[in-house]
Amino acid sequence: MADREIRTVTHRTPPLDIMPDEAVAAIRDATTEVLERTGIEVRSRAILAQLGAAGAVIDEETGRARFPREVQAGALTTVPPDLPLASREPGLDIVLDGTRGYLGVDGNAAEVVDLDTDQRRASSKADVAAGTLIGDALPQIGYIWQPAVSREMPVPSEPLHNLEANLNNTGKHIVMMTAVTPEQAEASAEMAAVAVGGATALRERPILSAFQCSVSPLVYDGGPLAAAVEFAKAGVPSGFMVMPILGATAPITRAGTMVVNNAEVIGGVIAHQLLAPGARTFYASAVTTMDLWSGAANCGGPEDLVFQMANAQLARAYGLRSMVGTFATGSKTSDWQGGVENGLSGFASWISGVDMASGAGLLYAARVFSAAQLILDAELWDLVCSTSEGVRGWDAESLAVDVIDAVQPGGHFLDQDHTLTHMREVWQSKMFHRGNWEDWEANGRPVSKDRAVERAREILETHTPYPLPDGAADTIRAIVERFEDEHVEAA
Amino acid sequence: MSEEHMEQLRQALIKADRESGLAATEALLAEGADPVIILQDAMAVAMFTLGAMWSRGEVFLPEVVASATLFKMCNDLVEPALLAAGGEKQITGKVILATVKGDLHDLGKNMVGAMLKTAGFEVTDLGKDTPTQKILDAVRELEPDIVGMSALLTTTVPQQKVVIEALKKEGLFDKVKVMVGGAPVTQEWADEIGADGFAPDAPEAVSRAKALLGVAV
Numbered sequence: 238m239a240d241r242e243i244r245t246v247t248h249r250t251p252p253l254d255i256m257p258d259e260a261v262a263a264i265r266d267a268t269t270e271v272l273e274r275t276g277i278e279v280r281s282r283a284i285l286a287q288l289g290a291a292g293a294v295i296d297e298e299t300g301r302a303r304f305p306r307e308v309q310a311g312a313l314t315t316v317p318p319d320l321p322l323a324s325r326e327p328g329l330d331i332v333l334d335g336t337r338g339y340l341g342v343d344g345n346a347a348e349v350v351d352l353d354t355d356q357r358r359a360s361s362k363a364d365v366a367a368g369t370l371i372g373d374a375l376p377q378i379g380y381i382w383q384p385a386v387s388r389e390m391p392v393p394s395e396p397l398h399n400l401e402a403n404l405n406n407t408g409k410h411i412v413m414m415t416a417v418t419p420e421q422a423e424a425s426a427e428m429a430a431v432a433v434g435g436a437t438a439l440r441e442r443p444i445l446s447a448f449q450c451s452v453s454p455l456v457y458d459g460g461p462l463a464a465a466v467e468f469a470k471a472g473v474p475s476g477f478m479v480m481p482i483l484g485a486t487a488p489i490t491r492a493g494t495m496v497v498n499n500a501e502v503i504g505g506v507i508a509h510q511l512l513a514p515g516a517r518t519f520y521a522s523a524v525t526t527m528d529l530w531s532g533a534a535n536c537g538g539p540e541d542l543v544f545q546m547a548n549a550q551l552a553r554a555y556g557l558r559s560m561v562g563t564f565a566t567g568s569k570t571s572d573w574q575g576g577v578e579n580g581l582s583g584f585a586s587w588i589s590g591v592d593m594a595s596g597a598g599l600l601y602a603a604r605v606f607s608a609a610q611l612i613l614d615a616e617l618w619d620l621v622c623s624t625s626e627g628v629r630g631w632d633a634e635s636l637a638v639d640v641i642d643a644v645q646p647g648g649h650f651l652d653q654d655h656t657l658t659h660m661r662e663v664w665q666s667k668m669f670h671r672g673n674w675e676d677w678e679a680n681g682r683p684v685s686k687d688r689a690v691e692r693a694r695e696i697l698e699t700h701t702p703y704p705l706p707d708g709a710a711d712t713i714r715a716i717v718e719r720f721e722d723e724h725v726e727a728a
Numbered sequence: 729m730s731e732e733h734m735e736q737l738r739q740a741l742i743k744a745d746r747e748s749g750l751a752a753t754e755a756l757l758a759e760g761a762d763p764v765i766i767l768q769d770a771m772a773v774a775m776f777t778l779g780a781m782w783s784r785g786e787v788f789l790p791e792v793v794a795s796a797t798l799f800k801m802c803n804d805l806v807e808p809a810l811l812a813a814g815g816e817k818q819i820t821g822k823v824i825l826a827t828v829k830g831d832l833h834d835l836g837k838n839m840v841g842a843m844l845k846t847a848g849f850e851v852t853d854l855g856k857d858t859p860t861q862k863i864l865d866a867v868r869e870l871e872p873d874i875v876g877m878s879a880l881l882t883t884t885v886p887q888q889k890v891v892i893e894a895l896k897k898e899g900l901f902d903k904v905k906v907m908v909g910g911a912p913v914t915q916e917w918a919d920e921i922g923a924d925g926f927a928p929d930a931p932e933a934v935s936r937a938k939a940l941l942g943v944a945v
Contacts, residue, residue, distance in 0.1 A: 452833060458832065528789075530782075531929045532839045532930050604912070
């Protein structure tokens with residue numbers, strides 16, 4: 238396992254800016270105005286009081302926190318510039334320096350496509366474990382959310398069961414999605430500390446990060462903000478992940494949606510910094526559009542692509558690292574729609590310089606996890622990674638003038654040493670069918686999804702994750718059980 | 729009563745033109761028009777037409793929601809006259825909607841409410857983060873045909889079961905039909921908790937609600 242490394246996209250320098258500078262400035266100005274004039278609703282009197290003490294203008298009756306612009310500016314100066322996201326397995330850290338971008342396993346799907354029956358069903362802890370294990374095996378996966386939900390577990394401890402399934406099945410960096418109370422955050426950090434060798438080790442090498450979500454438009458529940466503060470105490474970074482929907486929970490215009498999007502992220506970051514100055518954080522969004530006819534969320538299409546790129550650019554403008562919703566096709570199966578939406582989505586996140594692309598493995602606009610889709614998304618990312626390497630080099634060896642001369646006009650390059658030396662640099666697909674028509678017919682006209690299902694099964698049968706320290710699994714189990722004793726009412 | 733104002737009201741409702749719609753309603757009432765006729769021949773006809781246009785893909789959901797908002801405003805003007813005249817409202821059915829306790833995500837519920845109003849249902853919206861007791865009280869007081877509950881989070885979906893159990897315990901479950909919805913909700917879940925109906929989106933919710941009440945879809 239020592240030679241494992243994570244496959245990343247190589248970012249352009251500079252990355253593609255989808256918006257002109259004046260558009261970024263306009264969105265930032267509009268955001269400042271929204272946070273000052275409209276403010277955000279915070280559903281916790283205690284947190285409102287703390288925000289008030291730190292300079293926010295509080296309206297207790299409406300639960301509104303408004304941030305004067307000088308308070309906004311001040312809060313944004315306390316964000317640390319670095320964001321170390323460590324792995325438990327050596328050599329697999331997430332290195333965020335703008336030169337590369339990582340893919341993560343997407344998450345929290347309430348349902349999964351069963352690998353055996355190909356039917357949709359409610360998710361369970363076993364699905365969290367399986368999705369994590371597959372993500373751990375795939376070199377294209379840099380970090381892991383909770384791919385599904387331990388729905389059979391009691392609601393208060395469900396996130397901890399998800400995290401336990403993560404920790405037992407991967408040595409890669411884990412991002413906690415649903416620790417939304419301070420108690421859940423504290424227990425999550427404690428579990429991660431056990432896995433990495435103690436609270437100090439976790440602070441030095443945070444193998445866990447988290448994000449908290451807004452309720453669009455412009456609402457934060459009290460629990461998530463308190464959880465972010467609790468995570469900060471343990472040295473666990475907390476991003477702010479927003480998911481406004483164009484036309485429904487955000488204005489119908491692209492720019493208007495980006496203002497709500499940005500105001501929720503930056504409002505969350507500002508609140509976090511006022512409550513826990515110096516806490517590590519990041520800019521996270523999975524904004525999408527509403528289907529105008531049915532009202533459902535789309536997750537795929539040109540608006541989503543523009544938003545992905547705009548999010549990366551806005552994050553840079555604030556000096557924050559970006560985690561941007563990528564892939565998560567609206568398709569119900571791994572078909573043409575899924576390929577088109579996710580192919581373009583992966584490309585958009587690369588070319589715009591997204592730091593963390595979240596993520597792989599979901600169908601039905603991020604509602605259903607599919608192990609086969611995870612395999613296919615990883616392959617798609619690999620294709621984008623290879624594309625992002627460009628022509629790779631233009632030295633004499635790469636330009637190959639000597640070989641061209643040796644072959645002479647009309648010859649071929651098949652058996653040249655130069656060909657044999659560099660042959661394995663050519664991108665190889667594991668999921669595309671690139672053989673002949675006859676083989677394809679003889680094999681029953683397989684589609685990529687069929688190969689992906691086989692690969693998923695193979696990984697589940699053969700892959701072994703980086704082991705936890707001796708006894709850690711039991712200690713982690715005990716933390717979950719203690720939490721249940723304290724926080725889960727007897728049925 | 730002028731047919732001109734009746735048509736103005738129909739067109740205003742279809743186009744969600746508030747100014748024109750409210751003006752037409754007021755003009756009709758001032759002319760002494762029968763509130764039952766205003767409701768049936770103008771407002772209900774307009775919403776039926778709009779629903780058909782939506783089915784054909786000629787209008788989008790935001791337009792339907794905007795029209796439903798105007799419908800309520802016009803209805804608020806007409807209703808006192810109707811009740812004063814001793815008339816009774818003609819409705820498809822009475823529905824209570826709520827987003828369950830602990831969940832602030834009520835967009836889907838709001839969409840369902842708008843679509844149901846368009847289909848002639850009388851909708852009482854209890855809002856979001858709704859305590860179970862509030863739902864029980866509303867069922868007792870309003871005696872609805874249907875209780876619809878939404879939940880977006882896997883952590884709040886179990887509340888739908890809690891409400892159903894409470895309805896059973898209070899002897900109210902057999903008096904209403906219960907419908908559930910929300911992103912993580914499926915037919916399997918609805919069956920498991922004993923709900924009478926489930927719909928994956930707002931348009932389908934209207935069809936299922938009608939089916940539950942035996943109204944022609």
